[in-house]
Amino acid sequence: MWKEFVANARLVSPGNRRRFTVVVVGTGLAGAGAAAALAELGYTVDVVTLHDTARRAHSVAAQGGINAARARRVDGDALERFVRDTVKGGDFRARESEAWRLGRESERVIDHMNALGVPFAREYGGSLSTRSFGGVQVSRTYYSRGQTGQQLQVAASSSLMRQVATGRARLWVRHEMLDLVLADGRAAGVVVRDMRTGELRVLRSHAVVLATGGYGNMWYHSTLAKNSNATAIWRAHRKGALFASACFVQFHPTALPVSATWQSKTTLMSESLRNDGRIWVPADPDEQRPPGDVPEDARHYYLERRYPAFGNLTPRDIASRAARERIEAGHGVGPLKNSVYLDFRDALERLGREVVAERYGNLFDMYREATGEDPYERPMRIAPGAHFTMGGLWVDHQLMSNVPGLFVAGEANAAYHGANRLGANSLLAACVDGAFTIPLTVPDYLAGLLGQDLVAEDDQAVRAGLEEVNSRTEALLGAGGAVPAKEFHRELGALLYRNCGVVRDRQGLQEAVGQIADLRRAFHEDVQVTGTSGEWNQDLVEAARVGDYLELAQLTCVDALHREESCGAHFRAEHQSEDGEALRDDASWMRVSAWHSSGWGDEGGSAQPVEFVHHQENLHFRTVQVATRSYR
Amino acid sequence: MRLKLKVWRQSGPQLRGRFEKYELDGCDSRMSVLELLDHLNEMLTSQGKAPVAFESDCREGICGACGLTVDGRPHGWRDNLPACHQRVGKRRDGAVITLEPLRSGLYPVVRDLVVDRGVLDEVTLAGGFASVDTGLAPDADTLPVPHDVAEAALDLAACIGCGACVAACPNGSAALYAGARVAHLASLPIPSLERGRRARAVAAAVDQWFGACSGYRECARVCPAGVDLGATALVAKERWGAALHPART
Numbered sequence: 001m002w003k004e005f006v007a008n009a010r011l012v013s014p015g016n017r018r019r020f021t022v023v024v025v026g027t028g029l030a031g032a033g034a035a036a037a038l039a040e041l042g043y044t045v046d047v048v049t050l051h052d053t054a055r056r057a058h059s060v061a062a063q064g065g066i067n068a069a070r071a072r073r074v075d076g077d078a079l080e081r082f083v084r085d086t087v088k089g090g091d092f093r094a095r096e097s098e099a100w101r102l103g104r105e106s107e108r109v110i111d112h113m114n115a116l117g118v119p120f121a122r123e124y125g126g127s128l129s130t131r132s133f134g135g136v137q138v139s140r141t142y143y144s145r146g147q148t149g150q151q152l153q154v155a156a157s158s159s160l161m162r163q164v165a166t167g168r169a170r171l172w173v174r175h176e177m178l179d180l181v182l183a184d185g186r187a188a189g190v191v192v193r194d195m196r197t198g199e200l201r202v203l204r205s206h207a208v209v210l211a212t213g214g215y216g217n218m219w220y221h222s223t224l225a226k227n228s229n230a231t232a233i234w235r236a237h238r239k240g241a242l243f244a245s246a247c248f249v250q251f252h253p254t255a256l257p258v259s260a261t262w263q264s265k266t267t268l269m270s271e272s273l274r275n276d277g278r279i280w281v282p283a284d285p286d287e288q289r290p291p292g293d294v295p296e297d298a299r300h301y302y303l304e305r306r307y308p309a310f311g312n313l314t315p316r317d318i319a320s321r322a323a324r325e326r327i328e329a330g331h332g333v334g335p336l337k338n339s340v341y342l343d344f345r346d347a348l349e350r351l352g353r354e355v356v357a358e359r360y361g362n363l364f365d366m367y368r369e370a371t372g373e374d375p376y377e378r379p380m381r382i383a384p385g386a387h388f389t390m391g392g393l394w395v396d397h398q399l400m401s402n403v404p405g406l407f408v409a410g411e412a413n414a415a416y417h418g419a420n421r422l423g424a425n426s427l428l429a430a431c432v433d434g435a436f437t438i439p440l441t442v443p444d445y446l447a448g449l450l451g452q453d454l455v456a457e458d459d460q461a462v463r464a465g466l467e468e469v470n471s472r473t474e475a476l477l478g479a480g481g482a483v484p485a486k487e488f489h490r491e492l493g494a495l496l497y498r499n500c501g502v503v504r505d506r507q508g509l510q511e512a513v514g515q516i517a518d519l520r521r522a523f524h525e526d527v528q529v530t531g532t533s534g535e536w537n538q539d540l541v542e543a544a545r546v547g548d549y550l551e552l553a554q555l556t557c558v559d560a561l562h563r564e565e566s567c568g569a570h571f572r573a574e575h576q577s578e579d580g581e582a583l584r585d586d587a588s589w590m591r592v593s594a595w596h597s598s599g600w601g602d603e604g605g606s607a608q609p610v611e612f613v614h615h616q617e618n619l620h621f622r623t624v625q626v627a628t629r630s631y632r
Numbered sequence: 633m634r635l636k637l638k639v640w641r642q643s644g645p646q647l648r649g650r651f652e653k654y655e656l657d658g659c660d661s662r663m664s665v666l667e668l669l670d671h672l673n674e675m676l677t678s679q680g681k682a683p684v685a686f687e688s689d690c691r692e693g694i695c696g697a698c699g700l701t702v703d704g705r706p707h708g709w710r711d712n713l714p715a716c717h718q719r720v721g722k723r724r725d726g727a728v729i730t731l732e733p734l735r736s737g738l739y740p741v742v743r744d745l746v747v748d749r750g751v752l753d754e755v756t757l758a759g760g761f762a763s764v765d766t767g768l769a770p771d772a773d774t775l776p777v778p779h780d781v782a783e784a785a786l787d788l789a790a791c792i793g794c795g796a797c798v799a800a801c802p803n804g805s806a807a808l809y810a811g812a813r814v815a816h817l818a819s820l821p822i823p824s825l826e827r828g829r830r831a832r833a834v835a836a837a838v839d840q841w842f843g844a845c846s847g848y849r850e851c852a853r854v855c856p857a858g859v860d861l862g863a864t865a866l867v868a869k870e871r872w873g874a875a876l877h878p879a880r881t
């Protein structure tokens with residue numbers, strides 16, 4: 001399908017390109033790649049980031065690696081296998097055609113990044129090194145020590161800076177997108193706020209690309225960077241873009257547990273620890289002995305017992321669910337009884353301290369720094385943490401949302417990962433979207449707009465955009481309450497972990513929908529925002545983001561409630577087999593849910609309930625055999 | 633634990649700043665400097681006061697957003713750790729901790745502890761990139777890179793762009809940051825094709841914007857990415873290389 005599209009896509013002749021302006025929001029891997037490529041082609045590009053420089057984006061935090069279906073080794077890898085792994089990993093809840101594109105373009109991604117200066121790990125013979133990564137049996141993950149994301153991001157952002165230096169791309173740092181501007185139903189620009197001065201302006205354009213990352217921070221404690229947020233995609237949704245699969249969220253099993261209220265986020269510990277660490281909880285919930293003194297027969301190695309074939313290496317969703325089940329049953333460990341042990345005692349005995357230190361030394365140090373406990377002496381404690389959002393804005397094969405001219409790239413869209421993302425596939429998706437998809441699909445759209453001017457500066461649509469943002473800001477500043485936005489966020493996070501976390505059930509979700517609506521009303525009445533709109537105002541920025549989370553959270557719970565099955569990371573307690581495994585319902589749910597919502601009321605919330613309208617896209621699998629995942 | 637904080641407050645770039653003192657209860661030895669600030673900000677907002685502005689993002693030591701000065705040192709007390717990994721540790725009750733923005737004439741204060749480090753991007757803009765258009769790259773496996781070369785390139789490429797090196801340097805030199813950049817690119821097959829041109833351009837930008845390196849070593853002590861002091865000589869080395877080999881593109 002992709003090949004066909006490329007062969008037939010409409011083009012814009014080189015001389016006409018600079019007449020088209022494209023706004024790209026975000027300079028992560030997806031945004032930087034898209035902005036650079038469009039500028040190279042000759043389009044006029046405005047590129048926006050809330051950070052102080054293009055090189056900082058959440059993408060830098062990815063450690064593990066990036067997949068590519070180059071299939072150079074003789075380990076049986078093939079493009080077809082990549083597609084199958086991706087589709088199966090997503091539990092058959094995303095389009096197959098997208099996985100094909102991902103696989104096909106993956107080869108060029110590695111070449112491109114290599115040429116830009118990513119020092120990929122190399123074998124002694126000089127060829128690219130690979131490793132295998134969660135859920136697959138072949139070795140197709142390319143990496144740069146534990147800094148793959150950082151190295152890719154520096155490369156992508158510096159190729160963008162090359163375009164900035166030529167003047168073809170204009171970079172707006174420390175600007176936050178607060179709304180989408182529509183003219184005649186098309187995306188015609190974005191409203192941005194200069195975070196230093198509070199000045200609002202509209203960047204007008206012929207097309208808009210949102211590459212603003214995931215919304216995992218909605219859970220308050222997550223592995224995401226503090227500035228990752230949902231505002232751009234949520235505001236686009238409020239303007240009519242369908243939001244798909246909001247409830248598909250991956251919880252990472254090896255995050256550091258929350259141990260104190262001052263803790264600002266959960267840190268991701270590398271999944272590789274599960275290669276040598278054994279996961280257990282005390283068999284007796286009232287166990288008082290320190291972990292080292294708990295004898296073998298009083299330890300419950302629940303993953304090894306339940307999944308003998310994969311043991312401690314079961315996929316993320318299964319490991320997270322099993323941990324949560326033990327914690328709920330009262331077997332959790334740590335001061336808040338909210339974690340499980342990851343124990344290296346046996347590995348230390350078997351391999352010796354030196355080998356363990358060589359493999360995991362830096363991770364052990366990091367753990368000790370963060371917790372004050374020494375993993376050589378005492379087992380680590382880990383807990384599931386919100387990590388990656390498969391959901392996002394709905395897009396077609398061209399990455400265009402249902403709003404003409406609004407494209408969505410990277411983690412912000414819901415294109416690839418279905419109900420569960422395969423490790424190392426999301427850096428790939430961000431790179432492919434940015435560098436190899438957007439530069440073909442945006443021109444295809446622009447070709448139809450030849451001769452069309454930008455929306456006028458004094459157009460009603462532009463003025464309305466500015467006014468809306470202004471009044472939203474004024475409402476927040478004028479709420480005059482006494483509760484900082486962070487409090488609401490914290491409460492929302494706890495509520496979501498409880499009712500829309502690793503395991504969900506009908507009753508919990510129904511309650512959550514109501515509670516979130518109440519919390520949102522309370523927020524608009526009671527929130528306290530210090531300072532003014534005309535200055536650097538962290539409070540204001542935070543409050544605006546929390547306001548959006550409070551809306552998206554409701555949609556997320558509605559979506560989770562609506563999907564009456566368990567699939568991938570979405571586990572509904574009502575839908576499980578006798579031995580507690582996920583029960584998919586392909587007959588009714590082999591489809592993508594995409595939502596339209598209305599009636600939010602102007603800030604402050606209306607008394608009317610919000611209306612959610614469900615749309616669906618049925619999925620068909622032609623090349624991949626639909627099967628049930630089994631890891632026993 | 634109860635700590636005293638002396639924090640730089642400055643409401644805007646053109647305004648005069650001053651230190652404010654705060655007493656903070658309920659501090660924990662495991663708190664990072666940033667979590668200490670979170671904690672302070674919660675106290676301030678609960679009193680209806682403006683929080684202290686500061687920057688952070690990943691809080692895992694990889695994004696470079698969290699530059700600030702702690703008790704006179706960029707990032708904090710311990711060598712080679714970013715602020716987000718500098719923990720309070722064992723301190724006496726009532727100890728004083730001083731928090732300031734990164735101090736450099738090159739980094740104007742935006743507000744409180746937030747500075748504008750945009751000048752670092754001048755190095756990238758001048759030529760700290762590889763000029764390869766999307767899609768034109770040759771197969772990465774046909775250009776072998778020896779294992780050790782790739783690893784050495786990565787040691788240099790580890791820079792997280794925090795800007796602490798410049799703030800730590802009495803001269804405001806960017807030798808460590810820029811040296812790591814040009815040397816990293818010079819060591820890899822494709823980016824090295826424009827080695828000479830890049831060296832000249834980056835050296836000119838470094839001269840234009842930053843101070844000279846006199847070998848104080850402060851940069852390498854604070855660098856959270858552990859970039860080796862040797863990198864400070866590499867802009868000069870690359871520039872001489874370009875001068876002595878005019879044919880080097």
Ligand SMILES: Cc1cc2nc3c(=O)[nH]c(=O)nc-3n(C[C@H](O)[C@H](O)[C@H](O)COP(=O)(O)OP(=O)(O)OC[C@H]3O[C@@H](n4cnc5c(N)ncnc54)[C@H](O)[C@@H]3O)c2cc1C
Pocket residue numbers: 025026027028029030031048049050051056057058059060061062063064065066067148149175176177178211212213214223224225228229231232268387388409410411412423424425426427428430
């Ligand atoms: C800890 C961690 C480890 C990971 N490890 C891996 C891994 O090993 N392999 C893998 O494949 N994936 C990994 N992932 C996932 C992967 O890192 C992300 O999915 C991917 O980097 C997302 O890239 P992006 O370009 O879509 O978004 P981001 O990198 O998040 O970029 C978003 C951009 O949008 C900007 N932005 C956001 N909102 C606004 C706004 N309103 N206005 C203006 N600008 C805005 C930001 O400034 C930023 O520039 C990991 C994720 C986490 C949390």
Ligand code: SF4
Pocket residue numbers: 790791792793794795796797798808809812851854855856857858859
């Ligand atoms: S060289 Fe080190 S101190 Fe300087 S910007 Fe890079 S990481 Fe920061």
Ligand code: FES
Pocket residue numbers: 687688689690691692693694695696697698714715716717792
């Ligand atoms: S917050 Fe990212 S390096 Fe400190």
